[in-house]
Amino acid sequence: MRPTRRAVVLVGICALAIWLASRFGARSLNAVVVPALVVLGAGVVQLIFTDRPTIHRSHPAPGFPGETRTVEIEVETDDPLPARITDRVDSGLRTSFSDVTRGLPTSIDYEITLESRGEQRLGPLTLVVRDVLGLWTKTFEFPKRTPVLVYPETHDIPGTRIFGGSTRFSDDREQFDELREYVPGDSLRNVHWASSAKRDELVVMEFDAAIDVTGLAIAAGSTAGYADEMATAAASVATTLLDAGLAVSLSFPGGEIERDGGESQRERVLAALARTGHGRVDADADIRVFADADGTAITVDDREMPFEKLTGFAAESAVNRVRT
């Protein structure tokens, strides 16, 4: 428990009043000193009986750089006192938070903007509880931190043809395997509207299962200091393929992800690439991504091309959009 500046001033006034009273007569100084002592004492009592509040911080969903998230903090306590709330965030996040003083219990929310790839964290939170007149403070530290995953930046890659000659897969939608009846859960994207119109019921296209099974293996590596570039390139490639309905597997420095498709695979891949560091990967792969001082290169079937070329100007402008 620490006195605030107000308390120090108040004690000073009391001391002055007592000195003046003893030197020049009491006058009504007692009516100044006694209330001052009452409020100082009341402040001490309030804080002595203050228990550690409990804090609940919401877990913001992972996201790409430039996205914003709302963080909610709930402070619960039985002691109705004001407190100054300070919540710090890692440098990879931009925050709208500025210290606030609120009467407890309370809940506050603030915005964060995801900025740098990686597992960023919210916290630690500091609660400086004070008595109702702000004379004493008691500080509670809440070191527990809440992680926020920031995916690597991804750039649009127009089309997937580039990755596989022509035979192994295609995103050509006409190359489907069969038509079947719609069942709940099918993506509307796959509805074959022309056939549906003829049949008076929804018909979906079933793509060639071989494509799913085949999928593509991606291996990503980099030299020191180029992990971000590597992650961006690998994530761009992987998401492009996944969005195209393909399955991918990923080998990255420090781990690998088995071949799979769909939304969950997308999250796994992005999460892995969000966290990964640099390193070389020797696994066999259909697509190799490698970043070093010379730039980021994509190698497909021994054909190497710079990542920038793959994304083209569209990607450039997309990056700009995200960054502003």
Next chain:
Amino acid sequence: MSTPAGSHNSETGWGGESWFGSGSRRVLALAATALLIASYLRVLTYVTDIAGGTSRLILFVAGSFLAATLLARFLPAIGALVLAAVLFAVGLWSYVQAVPNGTFLLQSLGAVRTDILSLLTGLSILRIMEAGVWAIGFAPAPTFLAWYFALRRRYVAASVVGGAALGFFVLTGDATTPTVLAGVVGAVGVIGFGELERHGGSVRQAETLVLILVAIVVISPFVSVVPDGASQPLVPSGSAGGPTTVEGSLLASSNHVKIQGSITLSSEVRFTVESTHQDYWRVASYDRYTGQGWVRTGEANPYSGSLSGPPGNTTAIDQTYTVRSRMSIMPAAWKPTELSGGPQKNAEVTALGGVQPGGELANGTTYSVESQRPNATPAELRSAGTAYPDRITSRYTQLPRSVPNRVKRLTNQITAKATNPYDKARIIERWLKNTNNYSLNVSRPEGSIADSFLFDMQAGYCTYYATTMATMLRTQGIPTRFVTGYTDGQRVSRNKWVVRGLNSHAWVEVYFPDIGWVRFDPTPAGPRRSVEQSRLENARSDNESNVDINGSAAGEWTPTPTPTPIDTTPTSNGSGDGNATTDAAAGIEGQLRRAVNPGNGGAANVPTTTGTSGAADSGSGGGGSGGSGLPSLSPLQWVFALVLVVGLVAVARRRGVFERLYRELWVRFQPSGSPTEETERAFSRLEYLLAREHRPRRSGETPNQYLQVIDADDRATRVGEIFERAHYAGDVNRADADEANRLVDQLVAEHTPILGRIRRSWGKSGPDSI
């Protein structure tokens, strides 16, 4: 980026929080600011009430509020500070202009500092000249600034500004304890409610604050932590060679008279005097009447050789005083013109023409005074006219606004036939002697002394008589002042008088153009003398020390002529009053001595006040309040009681008493409705009862399961059955509902704290737990 968006407090307290929105918090914070401002304005209105200018003060304060309210919308803080500084400077300047040769005195920076220092160390505002103008100059700046800050939500700043203004009056000693407490509550409230308003605290936080405020009010009057030092402001005495100060010109060198309740006085010999004529040995005079006492304004200057005498014919009186116990006063017959002897070196002359010693006079000190007593005949006094100089009129006809009009009406009636100031004075003097009884046992009245003495009190002593006479004369526009000193004392030989503490006295002096100040004594001399005499005899029989000196024990020296040369009017009311005998003695000496010489605490003759200010409850002495059934409380006591009630309510609320009370009533009271409704209500009553006894029903637990788990008794189970039928099947009739109600009533009755115990012990069988 914006600041955090939403905030909401969860509050489970009974009554919710809707009534306590941020609007009401702001209102409370502003109300506290207003209370703080009102506290020091109370002091200022007290000053202007006495010294004049109340209506202008109100106007200026209203203007400050208005300006702050308007400017708070757009004026930045720095602008407000500058504006307040300008207001303050203008106020001070107008004051300096109003004071004689004020501008000249402002040139000395050291003098200003000394001035402020004197005020801060306890010099009352009332003792500066033109105090009303000063108050009007002072008020706008802090009022404007405090209100401005409160409106701008800078509550701490508002509290600091208001607190500083109030603190100033605490230091000058003009703010009474209730006023200060009100201001302190305001200052704390501003900060507390301001925090609530700005940070959105809960109702419970507000309760904590209210409890603190109540604690302040309740504890402060009963706890004393501040030592009481010598109450003497750092007023530099205008001793020879000292620098001329602003203070010196504005302030009384010392002292005021506060009128007390019952008093007792010493029978010790103060001094002896050898004089060519018998007279009153005058000590001090006062010009400013506060309604509760007297204050002298203006400076005291070093005695510089000789003083001018009164303008008209005079009689010379040569006196030689021998001090018999330490004292810091210098008695002298009016009007002293020349001093000699040891004390003359340091002697001072007050602004009102009296003399006082520079320090304490030791036992055995002697000094001589030559005085010129105005010698005008009644005829000369009658024809003196009313061509008073302005400085006399403005200084000696001032009256507080608190003096009610009836004083003036009564005086008009009494003096209706008199055509000149002298006749008026004589009539009033005689009227007072005849109308009121002389007694030392009185309760000090709450309001204006003169008004109380005229209309409420049956008895009083010299200060009451003199104050009342001065007030009455002033209502007629006749310059009058209040004078303290000693009566002639015991005459031990033709030219020698022994003067004791009990001879101290108060009277008035009235100004007559071209003649000067003439003494009038409205106190009935007979009763006063008999009280003094009996006190003296008691002292002698009790062998008190220093009662007699050589020759004085032998009794009064009887000259051939009449022994009462001064009091021309016949004494009336010889009966006096019986209760003013044993420990009572005359005069105001203690005050006179204490005020002049704070150091001599050992003299042990400080008047004891029995009728304390706060306790006007029964009005015993005044006989004002009849025997009404209710205890009559003063407004202050009402406020105190109200604060106590608020505190109790806050405590009760905090402990959930109201919710329990409501529940207790609810569980007993059933409005009628359809059988289904009634059954459901009966069951929820039962649930409340059981929850208190065992545990609340968990959500998802059926009534039946619940009743089984807690092993409820048959009646409760039966109510549960009826409820389930009502709730799920909607299949209950009036008889079922009545049964459920009856059973729950029974259970409630059994669980009523005291009554229930009796009923249960009447052998109602069945399991004890429900």
